[in-house]
Amino acid sequence: MNGPVNEQPSSPRANASRRTNAYALQALATDENFDEQAYLLANADVAAAVHKGDCRSGRAHFDNFGRTEGRSLRLPVPSEQRREKLLRLRPLLREGAAIHDDGERLDGLSEALRATFAIVPTHNVSGHSYDARALELIERHADGLVLDCGAGQRDVYYANVVNYEVVAYDSTDVLGVAERLPFKDDSFDAVLSLSVLEHVKDPFQAARELMRVLKPGGELMCVAPFLQPLHGYPHHYYNMTAQGLRSLFEPLTDVRVEVYGALRPLWSLHWLLGRYLAGLPHDHREGFSALTVAELLAPLSTQETRPYVLSLDADATTAIASAHALFACKPVVATSMQSASPITPEIAAPTPAQPAAKASAESAQSLCPICDLRVDFSAPDDYWTCRELLKAAACPMGSCITRERALARALFSVHPRERIGALAIHEAAPAGRGLSSWLQKNCPGYVKSGYYPDRTFGEMVGRLRNEDLHAQTFADASFDLVLHLDVLEHLLDPFLALREIHRTLKPGGYCMFTAPTYAQREKSEQVAFVTDDGTLRIVGTPEYHGNPQDPGGGALVTWRYGYDLPLLIMRNTGFDVEVRRWQSRHDGIMGLMTETYILRRARMPTTPP
Incomplete structure (x- = not known):
């Protein structure tokens, strides 16, 4: 009973000669085409009445009411079109993606994902037709693939549209969550997200995923509610202003936000x-x-x-509340933040969950990740001080310390050392030893910067370029790689600085850094900030770390980071985040806070296509 449909957009810009293969899944019920199962599928109220025994059958309802009411039939998805679509989709699945393929749809909705993103069974049916703008986009990519993320139940089945959902509707092609798309990078010619992000538990991550799977030059159409009542399917988390919607997709180009039609x-x-x-x-x-x-x-x-x-x-x-007021208490747990007392990251005391500290010194013979030489490392104290004090007696790079070796380990795993000399590199606040010295010696495109607020930004101060990381003078897409070691905890607005770094990176470029991350902290805390009248306010006892540009003065700690730092970075910048942590005698990386953060700018076009 299925047949091709030729939906014409109402917009005069639409191409009158449509090439998209589209198949109607909804049809008016008549005496000639009546089918019991198709009638019950299209009419949930009738199906419920039949199930309860209030109505003898769908046919009986049709004869008594449905014919005059203009009731519909729900037609099956054409099997050949679905089979061909899945054939095109399978090569686009990420390696290692946990997908169950039953031949009818791809199911990537594991129990773990259901629990993480609060996906629960629902009888709600989310169904709406494409407007003229969406139909035009689908037509423009008739020969490609369009991802409809959160498609709902569709009444028209398009051969070039992948219906992605958390509910196994008959029109659903792939089951999964928006925050964890199972597709490879750069898979789709266009992406639709139509009244979906308000129902997503983490719209920030979902937006990054939509951008990740979009091909360079591909089109995105996203509609999100602003002033709409609660409408859960089954959940409703967020509404968005135009500014909020723009911020989700900052890395994209040619961004415009419009209000038209039913909006x-x-x-x-x-x-x-x-x-x-x-x-x-x-x-x-x-x-x-x-x-x-x-x-x-x-x-x-x-x-x-x-x-x-x-x-x-x-x-x-x-x-339809004007606002909601939430009242809560913080639980009394061992991970509570200690904003009233100083914390010294270089000599962090063990928590009850950690093994007791050794009384003897630590030592290891290691292959140094920086100079690639066999070196004897030792610390005069126990494991807990290794981050700062595990050094080599003889080091060709000026006695590197643990966090520098950890960053080098991550760096050379991404960029082999024999090819790194061809990169344009910016290091902020270099220490003048270890990895900084190696880069200075081996990389002609290495630029190092310091912060001198009383001098003109962009000029050279000695061998350092004067830069405020919050407002850098570098041009867009200047660098392949940006590095900094224990700098982020001294910035008043670290996420603004990371957005600036994102701007200065070339598409596909990396930012790698270390920052003290406290195992006993679940949430990061800002402990120094400037008030509206320009006053510096410090929470608790001020804490200062060493400053290579001002050895006598030190650098004020403004943030104490917890294990939510990757999430904060992802939500507030254009980066996805990977965190690596080692305990390795082989590499001379031991002690607390060995985390290295690896951020990558997506390979997006820097100018409109």
């Missing part, structure tokens, strides 16, 4: 008023419906005791 304010007003009316008792609805706009705009103090205010039910109250 206009009248639709919000209609929905809000309708939801308010539905939340009133029946005996108060007529009075509310009779109110004029002028009466509704009367001072709120004159309306607070009116029946239509006091009698609104709880569901409607939260669905």
